Amino acid sequence: MAILNVNPTRMELSRLRKRLTTATRGHKLLKDKQDELVRQFIQLVKKNQALRQEMEAALQAGMAEYVLASSSIPDVVLQEAFMIPLNKVTLDIQSRTIMNMDVPVLNPVYEDETTDDDFSYGFVSTTSELDLSLSHLDQMLPVMLQLAEIEKTCQLMANEIERTRRRVNALEYMTIPKLTETIQYIESNLAEDERATLTRLMKVTDIIAENEADQSY
Numbered sequence: 001m002a003i004l005n006v007n008p009t010r011m012e013l014s015r016l017r018k019r020l021t022t023a024t025r026g027h028k029l030l031k032d033k034q035d036e037l038v039r040q041f042i043q044l045v046k047k048n049q050a051l052r053q054e055m056e057a058a059l060q061a062g063m064a065e066y067v068l069a070s071s072s073i074p075d076v077v078l079q080e081a082f083m084i085p086l087n088k089v090t091l092d093i094q095s096r097t098i099m100n101m102d103v104p105v106l107n108p109v110y111e112d113e114t115t116d117d118d119f120s121y122g123f124v125s126t127t128s129e130l131d132l133s134l135s136h137l138d139q140m141l142p143v144m145l146q147l148a149e150i151e152k153t154c155q156l157m158a159n160e161i162e163r164t165r166r167r168v169n170a171l172e173y174m175t176i177p178k179l180t181e182t183i184q185y186i187e188s189n190l191a192e193d194e195r196a197t198l199t200r201l202m203k204v205t206d207i208i209a210e211n212e213a214d215q216s217y
Helices: 010-072 075-081 128-216
Strands: 089-097 102-110
16 A cells, blocks of 8 residues: 655644544444445335335236226227316425435325315216226325335435445545555654664764763873
């Protein structure tokens, strides 16, 4: 591991020690954040799988009823039945924060919630299978929105986990080792300089002592 290109001085040593302390603290915080993101990600994945199974089962049941209905109802009658919607739905998109990360919140907004009618067509020319099919599909709208919300959250969370992992690895395997080795290098140089200075002082002291002894004679 190559050391940083710095001057081996006490001031630089103090600065690098502060950087190492900050990097070590940042590494711990990022590692904790990564672990928490992974924990929440696993929970969301399990919830996503359960919702997808629920949605697929309801869609299969609804489509099966629709196939039975379409086989006994003329196409013209089906088109007329779906021509006028009973209600209009818009999507209200909000956001919430998870670990300093904004994720979407999807809510359906019904324009008219006071209607007493369940269907926009009459029951003379249609069958009960069509009613059951539409009921299944209508009940799935909140589930589909929740599923889309969770899948988007999982996607954003996976990207954030990857970014956090790269930062943790950079600190753990690059920044902290370089700072540690550079600090050891500077400490070694300073210790060597101190030994050299001490040796020179001892020699100067010996020379002065010898000169004083010569002058005394």
